[in-house]
Amino acid sequence: MRLSVIVPTYNGVAYLKRTLDSLVADADADVEVIAVDDGSTDGTRALLERYRTRLNLQIHVRKVGNWAANSNHGLELATGEFACFLHQDDFWLPGRTAATRRQLRLTPAVTLLLHASAFADPAGRLLGPWRCPLPARVPLSPRQTLEHLLVQNFIAIPGAVFRRDTALAVGGLDPALWYTADWSLWLKLASAGTTVYLPDTYAAFRIHPASQTADRSRSLDAFRDQLETVLRAHADVFPADSAVMRAARASVEINVGLAAAYHRQRLDWTRMATTLGALGPLDWRRLLRDARLWERVSSRVRAGFVRRRAHA
Numbered sequence: 442m443r444l445s446v447i448v449p450t451y452n453g454v455a456y457l458k459r460t461l462d463s464l465v466a467d468a469d470a471d472v473e474v475i476a477v478d479d480g481s482t483d484g485t486r487a488l489l490e491r492y493r494t495r496l497n498l499q500i501h502v503r504k505v506g507n508w509a510a511n512s513n514h515g516l517e518l519a520t521g522e523f524a525c526f527l528h529q530d531d532f533w534l535p536g537r538t539a540a541t542r543r544q545l546r547l548t549p550a551v552t553l554l555l556h557a558s559a560f561a562d563p564a565g566r567l568l569g570p571w572r573c574p575l576p577a578r579v580p581l582s583p584r585q586t587l588e589h590l591l592v593q594n595f596i597a598i599p600g601a602v603f604r605r606d607t608a609l610a611v612g613g614l615d616p617a618l619w620y621t622a623d624w625s626l627w628l629k630l631a632s633a634g635t636t637v638y639l640p641d642t643y644a645a646f647r648i649h650p651a652s653q654t655a656d657r658s659r660s661l662d663a664f665r666d667q668l669e670t671v672l673r674a675h676a677d678v679f680p681a682d683s684a685v686m687r688a689a690r691a692s693v694e695i696n697v698g699l700a701a702a703y704h705r706q707r708l709d710w711t712r713m714a715t716t717l718g719a720l721g722p723l724d725w726r727r728l729l730r731d732a733r734l735w736e737r738v739s740s741r742v743r744a745g746f747v748r749r750r751a752h753a
Contacts, residue, residue, distance in 0.1 A: 442545055444472045444538070445521030445605060449511040451479040453529030454488055456647060459565055461492045463532035472538060473497045475518055477511040480504030485529075509614035509622040516605060516613055523554075524605040526623075530647040531599045532565070537643035541602050544639060548580055552604050552634030553627065558597035560740035561645040568740040571597050571646060574730050575638040586631040587678050592688045592731035593696075594624035599644035603630050620658065620667040628675050648744050658700040661708075668693045684721075688728040691716050695732065 446464065450457065464474060474496050476489050480503075489500050501518065505511060512526055523545065527533065537556070544554060555575070560568040573595050575581060589595070611629040614622040630636075658664040672689055679685040694713045701708040720728065 442471065442523065442542060443521040444541075444602070445516075445519030445524040446472060446474045447512050447515035447519065447524060447526050448474060448476045448529065449479070449508045449515065449526075450476055450481060450485050450489070450529045451508070452481045452483040452485060454481075454484045456530040456565075457485060457488055460527060460529055460532045461488070461496070463534070464527070465492070465495050467533050467535060467538050468496060469538055470497070473499070473519065473521060475499045475501065475515040477515045478502045479506060479508070479511055507616045507619075509618065510616040513613040513616070516608060519605055521605055523602050524608065525599070525602045527599050527644075530649065531597075532561075532645050532647075533599065534559070534643050534645060536641075540639060540641060540643055544578070544637060545602075548635070548637050550635060551580065551637045552607050553586075553630040553636040554602040554639070555596055555636065556600050556639040556644070557642045558600040558644045558646050559642050560736075560744070561647045562744040563647065563649040565645070565647065567645060568648075568743045569736060570642060571595070571600070571733065571736055571740070572640065573600075573638050574733070575636070577638055577640045580635040580637055582635065583632045584678070586636040587628065587675070588685050589731045590624075590628055590631055591672070591675060591678065591685055592728060593692045593733060594621070594627065595731065595733045596623070596627050597644060597646040598623050599646060601627065604634070607633050618667055618670065620664060621671045625671045625674065628671065632675070632678075648741055659704050659706075661697055661701055661704075661706060664700050665693065665697050668696060684724050684727055687720060687724050688731065691720055691724070691728050692732050695728075695734070699738070 478486055492498055516524055541554060555573050558571045560571055562568055574589050611633060614626050618625055694716045698708050698713055
């Protein structure tokens, strides 16, 4: 069962060696790695070249300035039945390949296979878990997955394996979604078939001030539009007044609020209060369960983001 790993790169030499070393340690002969570089000028391509003899690695260069478009290009070039993404600042943990292969043999019809991940700091030290609020190791219908995933994107980019042909059929990553392209794709894949979740941790998602999630959320209006665009695209799955959609809208407000706090910008407190005030006890339970707020915020605190911002 061939697996294609798509690695979009751009000036990532600071972190890329750890990424590639994790592939060397865990990949097997049926894992192909397709790096799509966006015209790096910092030694990224030279570093990739040094791994040609250690990995089943292809390197493609196309300067388009869009990680989602480059990832789609990698998917089109790939030959695996299943595929996954690994960004240049993330890395695999031991046992990922064996665990995902084992589960794919047990549930060969799965469309989207997920596993827990860990947050990591800029030095690569693990900070804490990033889990999915899903039942473990059982095939989940689209509706069972979407009622959780619409509330919040709780899937780390390196924490998913999916059918490559299905990803291409649903349009891949949307290049217009610079922040939420992965969330949009996970929702489309979850809608297209069954999902299975492994609760074990097999990848690390690195958080650092230069990352897209930390930097590009600076424009709160653009950030909100990214979140709401994805939510609107799937709003017909559940009624607008359902608990799922109430929690989803509240999650958008909280995410915008967290971005405002990080960038020290003013927040529309009236809007947030109105949205959160409309939640009942069961809505709050759903929101807290699916938004993974404690995991997301506490890991960033442990990474020192608050201290760096306070002394900037």
